[in-house]
Amino acid sequence: MMTQETIAAIATAVGEGGIAVIRVSGPDAVAESAKLFKSASNIVEAPSHTVHYGHIVDPANGEKIEEILLTIMRGPRSFTAEDVVELSTHGGVVAVKRVLELLLRQGTVRIAEPGEFTKRAFLNGRIDLAQAEAVIDLIRSKSDRAFSVAMKQAEGTLSRRVKALRHNLVELLAHIEVNIDYPEHDVAEMTNNYIRERSQEACDEIDRLLKTASEGKILREGIMTAIVGRPNVGKSSLLNALVQENKAIVTDIPGTTRDVIEEYVTLGGIPLRLLDTAGIRETTDVVERIGVERSRTALEEADLILFVVNASESLHEDDYKLMEELQGRPVIVLLNKTDLPVAVDEGEMASRFASGSIVRLSVLREQGLDQLEKVIRGMFFGGEIDSGDLTYVSNVRHIALLHQAKQSLVDAMEATDAGIPIDLVQIDVRTAWEQLGEMIGDSVSESLIDQIFSQFCLGK
Numbered sequence: 001m002m003t004q005e006t007i008a009a010i011a012t013a014v015g016e017g018g019i020a021v022i023r024v025s026g027p028d029a030v031a032e033s034a035k036l037f038k039s040a041s042n043i044v045e046a047p048s049h050t051v052h053y054g055h056i057v058d059p060a061n062g063e064k065i066e067e068i069l070l071t072i073m074r075g076p077r078s079f080t081a082e083d084v085v086e087l088s089t090h091g092g093v094v095a096v097k098r099v100l101e102l103l104l105r106q107g108t109v110r111i112a113e114p115g116e117f118t119k120r121a122f123l124n125g126r127i128d129l130a131q132a133e134a135v136i137d138l139i140r141s142k143s144d145r146a147f148s149v150a151m152k153q154a155e156g157t158l159s160r161r162v163k164a165l166r167h168n169l170v171e172l173l174a175h176i177e178v179n180i181d182y183p184e185h186d187v188a189e190m191t192n193n194y195i196r197e198r199s200q201e202a203c204d205e206i207d208r209l210l211k212t213a214s215e216g217k218i219l220r221e222g223i224m225t226a227i228v229g230r231p232n233v234g235k236s237s238l239l240n241a242l243v244q245e246n247k248a249i250v251t252d253i254p255g256t257t258r259d260v261i262e263e264y265v266t267l268g269g270i271p272l273r274l275l276d277t278a279g280i281r282e283t284t285d286v287v288e289r290i291g292v293e294r295s296r297t298a299l300e301e302a303d304l305i306l307f308v309v310n311a312s313e314s315l316h317e318d319d320y321k322l323m324e325e326l327q328g329r330p331v332i333v334l335l336n337k338t339d340l341p342v343a344v345d346e347g348e349m350a351s352r353f354a355s356g357s358i359v360r361l362s363v364l365r366e367q368g369l370d371q372l373e374k375v376i377r378g379m380f381f382g383g384e385i386d387s388g389d390l391t392y393v394s395n396v397r398h399i400a401l402l403h404q405a406k407q408s409l410v411d412a413m414e415a416t417d418a419g420i421p422i423d424l425v426q427i428d429v430r431t432a433w434e435q436l437g438e439m440i441g442d443s444v445s446e447s448l449i450d451q452i453f454s455q456f457c458l459g460k
């Protein structure tokens with residue numbers, strides 16, 4: 001599906017900068033650029049992957065417009081797998097626009113749609129759909145880790161696992177096919193076992209991929225972590241210690257924090273979206289009561305709750321009330337102020353919460369924060385965040401397809417168990433194979449492709 005039109009766009013962000021780059025791709029990229037380019041080198045003849053110094057000149061009147069560097073990459077060894085020319089102009093909005101206008105004025109070059117360069121890389125078979133989608137994630141990633149994950153996917157790690165899965169399903173399909181053609185009663189049971197085993201294996205791999213989805217979301221957006229507890233136990237002090245800055249006001253007056261304070265912090269490689277909340281207690285103060293309501297909302301929405309208790313006092317009625325609400329939630333109990341004599345009944349806490357989730361802390365002395373970090377890592381990644389192949393399914397489209405493929409395989413296994421003829425079972429397996437294919441862009445509709453690439457920015 002080779003495209004014939006030549007397209008151009010500004011590839012760098014619009015605004016002031018050192019340089020700006022115009023990218024041109026398509027069969028006329030070199031010839032059309034050459035019409036505007038005055039240089040010691042003849043770029044029509046120049047070899048691929050060479051850079052040339054020269055000027056952009058308006059062919060209408062010979063006026064020198066810009067001093068540029070021009071790069072040639074001939075297809076298929078280019079980003080789009082077509083002939084690509086990049087013109088780097090001086091930064092700033094005016095110069096780059098004038099050069100682009102000159103290129104477009106000639107008639108055969110048109111402005112690219114958002115994502116069209118990457119779309120061509122896909123249509124020309126240089127990358128698959130999952131890789132192309134990762135390019136969007138690359139651009140949007142806001143943390144080093146999210147970037148590394150997207151980079152891996154752009155390199156094809158997810159695609160390889162999906163392809164391996166499909167390869168196994170093709171083998172299974174072939175096996176079933178043989179049995180449809182030569183049905184022998186005594187091998188039927190063996191075939192059924194084989195279908196069950198292979199489908200189960202595929203389901204297990206899909207589950208592993210799906211498990212990475214929630215971890216992937218956490219890596220991109222941070223674990224929503226609410227710091228809760230009754231007033232004056234040291235919640236704001238904890239926030240400040242974790243972000244290593246005095247973001248929240250700390251005083252010894254109960255009810256200091258009135259509104260939810262939000263900060264991002266990376267703890268042992270795990271991004272947290274920390275919410276410091278107003279101490280939860282019954283109160284008649286109107287402002288404080290609104291704050292307490294906001295604390296409750298944060299508590300309800302949190303992925304992780306840091307429940308702070310003042311260990312130097314015995315448990316308070318407000319603590320008991322809160323503990324009731326925390327039942328069944330992902331909680332880490334922080335016994336704070338352990339620099340003071342401990343009065344809280346630790347045995348009682350241990351009977352209410354899993355022992356691994358109780359951490360002794362002194363925010364004042366900065367003690368116990370490393371233990372907190374360990375517990376968080378353990379809870380979310382089984383302590384394995386730094387290892388693994390960095391495959392994270394992040395895209396909602398991929399997640400939906402994985403769920404569908406898994407369901408098709410479950411259908412196949414159930415059909416087998418129910419003694420349904422294997423040519424019908426085969427249909428379910430084939431459906432799973434097709435659904436996985438859609439992840440990497442096998443058999444996807446044109447409108448879906450358009451929709452995916454329209455999310456890109458101009459010039460990508």
Ligand SMILES: Nc1nc2c(c(=O)[nH]1)N(C=O)[C@@H](CNc1ccc(C(=O)N[C@@H](CCC(=O)O)C(=O)O)cc1)CN2
Pocket residue numbers: 073076077078079080086126
């Ligand atoms: N100037 C410039 N910088 C850029 C890009 C670009 O397009 N232009 N990229 C745009 O995103 C990124 C680099 N990505 C690229 C990926 C593949 C190919 C490419 O030409 N691949 C060919 C040839 C490889 C080779 O010569 O060995 C291929 O894979 O077939 C180029 C850029 C980041 N920096």
Ligand SMILES: Nc1nc2c(ncn2[C@@H]2O[C@H](COP(=O)(O)OP(=O)(O)OP(=O)(O)O)[C@@H](O)[C@H]2O)c(=O)[nH]1
Pocket residue numbers: 229230231232233234235236237238249250251252253254255256257258277278279280336337338339340361362363364365
């Ligand atoms: N001794 C001791 N004091 C602490 C510790 N952590 C915090 N404090 C003190 O406890 C008091 C209350 O701290 P905050 O961080 O404001 O408490 P809070 O839970 O945010 O309180 P509210 O915002 O009112 O709900 C301050 O005087 C802190 O200095 C600790 O580990 N040990």
Ligand SMILES: [Mg+2]
Pocket residue numbers: 235236237248249256257276277278279
């Ligand atoms: Mg506070």
